Amino acid sequence: MTKPIASLSLDLDNKWAYLKTHGDAGWDKYPTYLDLVVPRFLKVLHERKLKMTVFVVGQDAAREENFEALASISLAGHEIGNHSFNHEPWLHLYSQQELVSELAKTEEHLERVTGQCPIGFRGPGFSFCDQLCKILIYRGYQYDGSTFPTYLGPLARMYYFMSTRLTKEQRAERTHLFGKFSEGFRPLKPFEWDFAEGRLLEIPVTTMPLFRMPIHASYILSLAQFSRAVAMTYWRMALTMCRIAGVGPSLLLHPLDFMGSEDDPDLAFFPAMGCPAEPKVEIVAEMIDMMSHQFEVLPMKDHAAALKSALAHTSSVNETNARVRRR
Numbered sequence: 001m002t003k004p005i006a007s008l009s010l011d012l013d014n015k016w017a018y019l020k021t022h023g024d025a026g027w028d029k030y031p032t033y034l035d036l037v038v039p040r041f042l043k044v045l046h047e048r049k050l051k052m053t054v055f056v057v058g059q060d061a062a063r064e065e066n067f068e069a070l071a072s073i074s075l076a077g078h079e080i081g082n083h084s085f086n087h088e089p090w091l092h093l094y095s096q097q098e099l100v101s102e103l104a105k106t107e108e109h110l111e112r113v114t115g116q117c118p119i120g121f122r123g124p125g126f127s128f129c130d131q132l133c134k135i136l137i138y139r140g141y142q143y144d145g146s147t148f149p150t151y152l153g154p155l156a157r158m159y160y161f162m163s164t165r166l167t168k169e170q171r172a173e174r175t176h177l178f179g180k181f182s183e184g185f186r187p188l189k190p191f192e193w194d195f196a197e198g199r200l201l202e203i204p205v206t207t208m209p210l211f212r213m214p215i216h217a218s219y220i221l222s223l224a225q226f227s228r229a230v231a232m233t234y235w236r237m238a239l240t241m242c243r244i245a246g247v248g249p250s251l252l253l254h255p256l257d258f259m260g261s262e263d264d265p266d267l268a269f270f271p272a273m274g275c276p277a278e279p280k281v282e283i284v285a286e287m288i289d290m291m292s293h294q295f296e297v298l299p300m301k302d303h304a305a306a307l308k309s310a311l312a313h314t315s316s317v318n319e320t321n322a323r324v325r326r327r
Contacts, residue, residue: 003294003296004246004294004295004296005248005296005298005302005303006242006248006295006297006298007053007248007251007297007298007299008050008250008251008291008297008298009054009250009252009300010041010054010055010252011055011083011124011254012038012054013057014030014060014066014087014255015033015266015267016028016029016030016031016059017057018256018267020088021124030059030063031266032066033255033259034060034070034255037255037258037259038069038073039069039072040277040281041258042076042078044258044288045076048288048292050292050297051078051079051298051299052253052297053078053079053081053300054078054079055082055120055145056073057083057085057086057087057124058082058083058085058107058110059086061112061114062085062105066113067113070114079116079120079300079301080114080116080118081118081120081145082118082120082121082122083106083121083122083123083124085101085102085103085105089123089125091132092128092129092132099131103121103139106118107139119141119142119301120142121136121143121146122146126148126183127146128144130195133195137200138197141200142301143201143202143203143301143304144200144202145202147202147205148183148205149185149188149204150213150214152212152213184212186204187204188204188212189246189247190248190307201304201308203304203307205250205252206242206249206250209245209247210241210245215234215238215251216251216252216253216254217283218254218271220234220235220283221284222271224272224275224283225272228283232287232290236290239290239291239294243294248303249291249295250300251287257280257281258284259273259277259280260273260276260277260280261276263277
């Protein structure tokens, strides 16, 4: 029996990007941990003979110290996606010219360093807007993965702000960080944005069907701080509900899911960063194993191709039925 399709992706947010969003000094020196974290997640995927999509920030691809780590991702056969150039989670405030620049500069550096020109995009902090989608269509992107259909965005933002010393202006920029309450009403299943410029496939970051609670790895790891058994039961329930609802989950990973307290004390403000790396990596690996047991786990480009094929087939069937009814 054929398994339903799911996808796996990782937003390769670097240390400087976390510090920048958090409003911490020193981010503009672009500190990096890519040499540490990239081999860790590549090892987990290699052991399972799986491929995934890694959304890379253009600024990292522009810096020579990151070339080897980023090239190794592509050499291992993983898809490279566009995660913006400056990793600012307020793309909705950008002008059209700024959005084009973000995409174009990142494409240039990614193709030079990894050999891949991205066909998928995810906005930092799940930020996006209609204008961005239209530009993606114009630039030939096949899919976007920026929507995060949960009601908990404002709560996550409030928790995040409590750990920062942001200025009034910085808080204003981050007004929609992690999304608004209304994001919870967005579709959970993949869908197409439909504009005069064309159509763009959207693959949402999956949340739990019905309840719209987050199920990405960082959230599971946060639960595991209190009880690993509860965290894995929650994940198992999420997978079951996805099967019942007919949702092929798109699981999101982050670099800090593979790092622990011993790796970087500067990032202690991030949930679950008080835990050692080894048990965190074990939990992420177990999550992937559980998903692989129920779903065929693919990079997002392959997930998108399968979805587009299904949509085209449905459209063809509908057109045929319409012709029959007109006779």
